[in-house]
Amino acid sequence: MDTEDDRISAIAALNEPLRRRIYRFVAMQEVSVSRHYTATTLGVARSVAAFHLDKLANLGLLEVEYRHLSGRRGPGAGRPTKLYRRADNEVTLSVPQRHYDAAANLLAQAIEHAVDTSVSVIDALNVASLEYGKFMAAGIHGLEDHHSSPIEQLGNLLANYGYEPRIVRKTITLANCPFRTLTVEHRDLICGMNRALIAGVVEAVGLAGTSARLDPTPGRCCVKITV
Incomplete structure (x- = not known):
């Protein structure tokens, strides 16, 4: 499924x-x-x-x-x-998409790594999120469209994960945050995790000069991508 x-x-x-x-x-x-x-x-x-x-x-x-x-x-x-x-597998659905299971896994990985090493939880979370973003980017191969530009292909990948990307020239804003409820009380932590995750996607896709930065705006995801 x-x-x-x-x-x-x-x-x-x-x-x-x-x-x-x-x-x-x-x-x-x-x-x-x-x-x-x-x-x-x-x-x-x-x-x-x-x-x-x-x-x-x-x-x-x-x-x-x-x-x-x-x-x-x-x-x-x-x-x-x-x-x-x-069946043992779970079937979950939310509209718009939410991925709290991914956030829970990343936070658990970060805590375990921080306990086992001298790395801070925040640094461990950023590393785990970056690697998860690279893993997400592997899905772009199934979404490739030779009639689409690289930025449009990146947008398609992010759309598949529920970010609802909006492309204007060389900028991608994300209308939906898959971790929205968590940001209400833990904004800095979750937005930092999300930025690292999207940075991993961008890095793996290999769009030269592309950056993912925090740009908090009410009503949308806190990350903006600039090519």
Whole structure:
């Protein structure tokens, strides 16, 4: 479930009442369940249960395994039963995009590094954020468009992470801050982290003369990119 569209589809699928009921039923079970068991317990046709179970599995909300419930193996054992269980992966969606999980990971890395070394937490956070930005930039290869300029390609990458970039000549402003709630009480810390992260993206993309600097303005991200 790599894209925002995938997450929207998965969550939207649960809007159907029976499918949502089936998902909750499977999630509550200690062991994987079959189509027959689900249908019998919930009082629906087996074909209906199968349809919704497979839909949930295709969307990544359920995981599938095959097992002989009788314990028999080899010739005569018959076909294994298709079983379903709740998937371990999380599906989160926010509009506009927020990435508090990324902030939590970066802060945790910084604290651990600071504890193990003599580096300050702030310096450790800047390093971790810079490296994460470089990791983000690896995604630009999937967004390359030979009809777009390098600055437009950079904008596409940032858009993929929810920054909502606005390009005017050689300047990119970011209409959305993925860490907005954290900036309310920890502005200096989080804005510094964000600037280092975006600086890592810019460095990895390799746009000569490009800089990411703090330019706090109400209603948008605190970082501005100038090419």
